[in-house]
Amino acid sequence: MKGIGTDEDVILMLLAARSNDQRQQIKAEYKKAYGKDLVSSLKSELGGLLESLIMALMTPPTSYDASQLNKALKGAGTDDEVLIEILASRTGEQIKDIVKVYNKEFSAKLEKDICGDTSGHYQRLLVILLQGSREEGVDEGKIEKDAKDLYAAGEGKFGTDEEKFITILGNRSAEHLMKVFDAYKKMCGTDIEDSIKGETTGNLENLLLAVVQCARSVPVFFAEALYKSMRRAGTDDDTLMRIMVTRSETDMLDIRDSFKKMYGASLYTTIQEDTTGDYQKALFYLCGGND
Structure with missing residues (x-):
């Protein structure tokens, strides 16, 4: 980042090919060595989709989920897709951690914010999922x-x-x-x-279907969401980025397998067709390269 211009390739190699824990350590060492905040430095060097993606990668996973939920709830309208995706797919422990971090980082209660933005049976199911306390095992x-x-x-x-x-x-x-x-x-x-x-409509239907699909297979749920994000008219980069960032260390190889089985094309080539430049290169790192 020193001097005129930025060597994006080095930034991508050092950040997109590392785990989030390693990125947090790099951030701490950078501060020690140069007395500067790495995230602020990156922000001033990058722009557009690549900047958004790198900022997401530099955020600890629980904080990132909490910030995505906050973004989905604040302002006019609600991004129900984000609420459904996160609350249907995360484990009970992850949800409990998200609730704590949300409270701390936004000085607000996630349940209260969700109840302020939703209603009816849809709201009831979101609140149940938010407890993160599913029964264990098979009865x-x-x-x-x-x-x-x-x-x-x-x-x-x-x-x-x-x-x-x-x-x-x-x-x-x-x-x-x-x-x-x-x-x-x-x-x-x-x-x-x-x-x-046949029995439900709207957000309740979408949330129930997401819960069923995640019970069957979380990787299949995300493979379908990724496919939809790239096969609409224009790419839904918010969804594409969010899934690639949050699943890259969790079940990306399983998602890739499911994607190939379901759509007969690799995730890598689909990303190749729908994105460009350094943003595309970063996504390639996150999906584990060419399969």
């Missing part, structure tokens, strides 16, 4: 009952008992839900997703 005695209750709450009656869907899908463990979905399919001959689509 064999409840599998059949849960499947029957879901059927009775939707397909089996005129109208829908949303509360039943919310309680079961919001509180049971992923392993338990997988068995409930199998029992449901045997009983009704249809997938739970089809019932949700």
Whole structure:
């Protein structure tokens, strides 16, 4: 970064190819050696999408999730896609940490902010997920009952008992839900997703489907979200960036495998077709290079 111009390649190699822990250590050592804040220095050297991506990479993961939720909630309108993606896909421990960090960094309660921006059954399910306290393991005695209750709450009656869907899908463990979905399919001959689509609409439908998909496979959930972010008219860089940053150290190789199976194209080539320049190079590092 010294002198005129910036060597973006070195910045990418040193930051995009490191873990977040390593980036935090580099940040601390940089401050010691040069008496400057690395993030501020990077901000003044970079611009556009590359700057946004590098700033995201320099933020500790929990702080990044908290800041994305805050951004989704503040100002006019709510970015429900972000709320749904984060709350449906994170583990109970991660959600509890996000709530603490949100409180600390924004001097606000996440639950209160969510309740101020949402309503109805959608709000109820978000608040349940926000507790980060799903039951653990599989309760064999409840599998059949849960499947029957879901059927009775939707397909089996005129109208829908949303509360039943919310309680079961919001509180049971992923392993338990997988068995409930199998029992449901045997009983009704249809997938739970089809019932949700037929019985609910809008944000509640999207959130229930995200919860079901994450119970089945988190990598598949993100592979689909990545595909959609790049196959719209124009690229949804906010979503693309958020997923690449948050999953690069978690399950990116599984996401890549799922992406290839689902769409017959590699994540690498899809990124290649939809992005350019140093921003593209950084995304290549995050997806683990050419497969």
